[in-house]
Amino acid sequence: MTTRTKRSTQKTHAPSGIIAKGGFRRIDPMASTDKRSIYQPFFVARQPIFHERGKIWGYELLFRNTPESDKATIVDGDLATFVVSTCGFIRTQEDSDQTKKVCINFTDSALLMGAPSGLPPAVTVIEVLENTVPSDKLIHALIGYKQEGYLIALDDYEGQSGFKEVLELADIVKVDLLHKSSSELKVICERLAPYRAVKLAEKVDHQAILPELKALGFSLYQGFYFARPEILTGRKINSTQASKFRILKIVEDTSATTETLEKAVCSDPSITYRLLRFLNTAAFGFSIKITSVRHAILLLGQKRIKNWLRMVILSDLIGAKTPELYAMALVRARLLAELCEEQQISIEGADTMFLFGLLSLIEPMLEVSVETLLKHLPLPLELKAGYLEPDSVYHRYLKLLSAMEHADSGQIAALSNELTIDTTSLANASVRAMAWANQMSSAIL
Known part of the structure; x- marks a missing residue:
């Protein structure tokens, strides 16, 4: 069981790969983990x-x-x-x-x-x-x-x-x-x-x-x-057992709404990734790309989404640990969505930016090149450029996320100014994002 970091006047100890610094939580993507438990x-x-x-x-x-x-x-x-x-x-x-x-x-x-x-x-x-x-x-x-x-x-x-x-x-x-x-x-x-x-x-x-x-x-x-x-x-990312049981509980709830299902799926990067790849295969024959979890649920319907989720969750229940990258991806996704809701980001909606952040670490999670992975992801070209082109607008958001994770105050200030993001709003959104991510993975971290 990993101990949470808490902001305190006393010295604290962070879990492997997570360093408490300057009030932000730093997560090292290259932290040593047992890859057999992640993949x-x-x-x-x-x-x-x-x-x-x-x-x-x-x-x-x-x-x-x-x-x-x-x-x-x-x-x-x-x-x-x-x-x-x-x-x-x-x-x-x-x-x-x-x-x-x-x-x-x-x-x-x-x-x-x-x-x-x-x-x-x-x-x-x-x-x-x-x-x-x-x-x-x-x-x-x-x-x-x-x-x-x-x-x-x-x-x-x-x-x-x-x-x-x-x-x-x-x-x-x-x-x-x-x-x-x-x-x-x-x-x-x-x-x-x-x-x-x-x-x-x-x-x-x-x-x-x-x-x-x-x-x-x-x-x-x-x-x-x-x-x-x-x-x-092939190789699939291990989702956490806690998130799987949580999603399975929601899947079996007859009163679950589209919004409830969407939140459950979005809490798990592995399932989100596989769902979007799955629905965008030629076998389904959709004339349009399915670009968000909400889009998938509305287009396919709750019944079929729930059936697919049952299969995925039961397939995954083989006893995996939660990787540090999993928690990091949740924080990234939620932070970008929070900034959209605060109107600090206006180029895309909260759903799309959540997905952009959620999948931003899919390359180290799967140990497959991002170029290969992007062939299967139904993201707009501008968002795909965010993963590949350092000069793109969306890549600057990734740099900002990285600066937040490393508590690099100089980079945070410079990038916030460049992206016209209020630093106070950014700090508050970061706190909410980390609280949400902690709640989603509370049974494990």
Whole structure:
């Protein structure tokens, strides 16, 4: 547990990376922290699914424990689902044809909690697992997903009983070829004859079986003969457990307003970053860029935002520490927003400046170049210039924030004068911003 710094006549001790000086809190971005506690790698396998004509129809995303894994060791099925459908989905949209379908396995509980609704219906295929219990509630949920435009696939069908209602809803049925004889495949296909679902053959490992599969009516294929799974890796910022539980509580509050949701999301830089990247992928097909959390909520609606948040939060709950950069980003964001509200900044609204400050430390948080990150951030060009061009107006605000963090009175005075910011208003806004940030992270710092 880190001890808070308090302004006092007595000598105080600041936490690692935070130095009490001149009444301001200085946070050293390069302070030594255990990066394993700040960053969490994730691994997702992406395997193409082909048309009978040999063209890629889509991909299946599969959870992996390590980049060397050929298959997953899944301890928590829900967690695997949430990692694949949040981080994995974003990652696969970065370097593939975003018009292709994306097949994701969902557990019963994930289906019942509405998890798929956070993903775009135009490209998402909901895979119902072979060990699913087709209860009335589950069937009702699947009907709802079909009405929203999602495709439904039944995974690893072997002709087992009890799946009549799922088969009636299914758009695709996947049949695993491993250890199945020709006669066994024929029986499975005969049982599928009354249903309209497209048949997809899994584990197609050699060319010789293709004529037989086509004769049985298969039209989609997946397996080593066509392509082995490609491991996609990435890294997500660990949010604090306290903020995640706080957001989850708000998500589950039926009386939560747009404003309440907006404040909850904006309290967490990791979730803010991923939400904006997620919604600005081509898969959603929005004709305009989503430039703020409020914009995202209003455009997508509370229901879908809440479903996405549930997935992200449950995916993140693996026990991360709060990095010093997290607290620093919150102070920066709130300070800029406070200055807008005090009419000390008039070039942008409070929402936009909050986002600008919140994401200003995303480069050291992710250890990825800011140029790479900015490709995924839906910020106006002027704000992007603030991160890259030292002579830009917005970069001067970053310099002012840095001067505040280092309690550099000379720089503070010079930059305040240059930006026509009243120093008294700046000091008061700084106090309010730090109080707000402390409140947001009070369970950790």
